[in-house]
Amino acid sequence: MSVFSSGPCACGSGLRAVGCCQLDLNTLGPASGSRHLLPVVDEAIACHARGAVAEAERLCLEVLELAPGQGGALAVLYQIRKAQGAASAAEALVRRLVLIDPNNVWATQELALLLFSSGDLGEAEIHARNGVRIAPVDxxxxxxxxxxxxxxxxxxxxxxxxxxxLELLGDRPAILLANLAWNLKNQGRIAEARALYEESVAHAPAVVQTLLGWARMEETDRDFARADALLDQAEALAPAHPSVLLHRAVVRGRTKDYAAALAILDRIEQHSAGEGLGTNELLEKGRLLDKIGRHDEAFAAFAAGKRKHVEQSGALYLADEAAQMTARLKAFFTSGRLRIVPRAKPIGSGPRAMFILGFPRSGTTMVEQMLSAHPQVSAGDELPLVHDVANMLPRMLNSPLAYPEALADLWMGDQHEGLDNLRDYYLQRIRQLGFMKPGATHFTDKMPLNEMHMGLIALIFPDAPLIHVLRHPLDVVLSVYSNHLTHGFYCSNALETIAQHYVLMLDLVEHYRREMTLKYLPVRYEDIVADQEKHLRRMLAFADLPFDARCLSFHENRRYARTASYAQVAEPLYDRSRFRYIPYLKHLAPVIPILEPAILRLGYSIHA
Structure with a gap:
């Protein structure tokens, strides 16, 4: 019995499955074989242009039934399905167009934009890069x-x-200025971003997304009055716009007017036409309810937000991939092998790396905010460079193997100094990023879950301090569950998978510590909260830096932390997040058996 279906394709394109998602591209004939259909395609294009969508759709379906690779018909049907909001169908159609015609810059850009809109940044980047290769002056x-x-x-x-x-355009369109402003805001260059937002709004004052982006920037810069004024302008243009209302709620939450923030979220729900709150609104609602002690309702909001995100994105924990990678890392990084693996040479001059490691929501942003308040330390924030080095390592070592097995090529005479090259690549990228402040001698790299690559970091930077921030595992799991995060093989959408990945990473860290000599310092979040100065001094001494009292007032550090913790680190140190999990114990019951060994191993208890 054939596995192929002759019925309509499940993607919703309107084509039969055998001519759509089950199509074997190898069976397509040459483009010249469908020349007789070009007049029909031209008619479909003309119908679509004048708004006769139903007729254009009928003609495209007829053409594609006979010639599934006809580019013009695919392009028109794609535009129709995209306009109808049929995301799966649109993606299937434009993917086929790209496969058939890899140099079609329009289709490549459309596919990249679709993937970007759906949150698949990894694959979106692949196609966007190809778009630049195809059309470098577009x-x-x-x-x-x-x-x-x-x-x-x-x-x-x-x-x-x-x-x-901007250079290629030769002018300054408002939307591109707003995009660049958001980019600069994410770099912490607030004054430059503000100037661009002002210019963008002067050119196009009625663009809601620009006003919203500007308001979000002012909120992160703690100018809540200005954020409110911009949201007023946006709401005048788009009354009851859910994104505007959501950020209004965020601003009210930042000013601790939790009742007003919750009332705004209720307004969003009232205007949702029965669809309820979206993922971001539900998670924000949960965080607000948590702040006022309504814990059962808060957890229900978190759970609903996660369910909705999975329904809409299909993003599930990549458990097999995570387990396979950690198993391969453990198999390679063993003491016997590491005795004969060379290390990179010490850095002679220039900025020195400090790696702040830890599971998301463990307190790494707070530690970076403290350390980067030191005049000799610049904040690198979430640098993707270790991940980039791991990906490019096989090519740089000219190895046929993947990472980490490609490190075996370091035993070759022509690759014996390969780690020096990897170190120099990393440091060159640091220089290119240009975030070092005057007088700084050190910088932080705080990419979440860099501990997966702790062995590689120690080979490339054997003298670099590795500061591992630990926090009660139940607090970590609860906090990850209450936020939208993509780190960690998409583990964050279920309590159980967060816990599984937490244990996986903790076991890997213990493996590295057992098998390697590391410059490693574990620091507990709870200990920092209990005695900030003692543990700050400990971390600075570990990094060979003198004590500086400004680090104690880290909330006065005006840099923008590009993480979900940006608001918390703008406040003085507080203890209300210590053992936050206790009111949620009944909800966390499913993960206690998974986490209990780790909890005890780290010196915590379940009933703190």
Whole structure:
């Protein structure tokens, strides 16, 4: 029995499955074989242009039934399905168009934009990069790269592409100025971003998204009055716009007017036409309810937000991939092998790396905010460079193997200094990013879950301090569950998978510590809260830095932390997040068996 279906394709394109998602592209004939259909395609294009959508759709379906690879018909049907909000169908159609015609810059850009809109930044970047290769002087190719890299926490590289787009255009369109402003805000360059927002709004005062982005920037910069004024302008243009209302609620939460914030979220729900709150609104509602002690309702909001996110994105924990990678890392990084693996040479001069490691929501942002208040320390924030080095390592070592097995090529005579090259690449990227402040001798790298690559970091930077921030595992799991995060193989959408990944990472860290000599310092979040100065002095001494009292007032550090903790680190140190999990114990019951060994191993108890 054939596995192929002759019925309509499940993607919703309107085509039969055998001519759509089950199509074997190898069976397509040459483009010249469908020349007789070109008049019909031209008619479909003309119908679509004059708004006769139903007729255009009928003609496209007829053509694609006979010639599934006809590019013009695919393009028109794609535009129709996209306009109808049929995301799966639109993606399937434009993917086929890209596969059939890899040099079609329009289709490549459209696919990148669709993937970006759905949150798949990894694959979106692949196609956006190809768009730049195909059309290096097309402003839209560079604009897409800027958008994707900015959201992928590589704003410095994204800035290059935005500025290249402006250069190619020769003028300053308002939307591109707003995009660049958001990028600069994510770099903490608030004054420059504000000037661009002012210019963008002067050119186009009625763009809601620009006003919203500007308001969000002012909120992060703690100018709540100005954020409110901008939201007033946005709401005048788009009354009851859910994004405007959501950020109004965020501002009210920042000013601790929790009742007003919750009332605004109720307004969003009332205007949702029965669809309820979205993922972001539900998570924000849960965090607000948590602050006022309504814990059962807060957890229900978190759970609903996570369910909705999974329904809409399909993002589930990549458990097999995570387990396979950690198993391979453990198999390679063993004491016997590491005795004969070379290390990179010490850095002679220039800025020195400090790695702040830890599971998301463990307190790493707070530690970075404290350390970067030191005049000799610049905040690198969530740098993707260790991950980049791991990905490019096989090519740089000219190895046929993948990472980490490619490190075996270091035993070759022509690769014996390969780690020096990897170190120099990392440091060159640091220089290019340009975030070092005058007088700084050190910088922080705080990418969440860099501990997965702790072995590689120690080979490349054997003298670099590794500060591992630990927090009660139940607090970590609850906090990750209450936020929208993508780190950790998409583990954050269920309590059980967060706990599983937490244990996986803790076991890997213990493996590295057992098998390698590391410059490693574990620091507990709770201990910092209990005695900030003692543990700050300990961390600074570990990094060979003198004590500086300014680090104690880290909330006065005006840099923008690009993490979900940006609001918390703008406040003086508080203890209300210690053992936050206790009122939620009954809800966390499913993960206690998973986490209990780790809890006890770290010196915590379940009933703190």
């Amino acid at each position: 402003p839209q190719s560079h604009n897409l790269m800027g958008m994707i890299l900015t959201e992928a926490n590589r704003p410095q590289v994204g800035e290059f592409h935005y500025r290249r787009a």
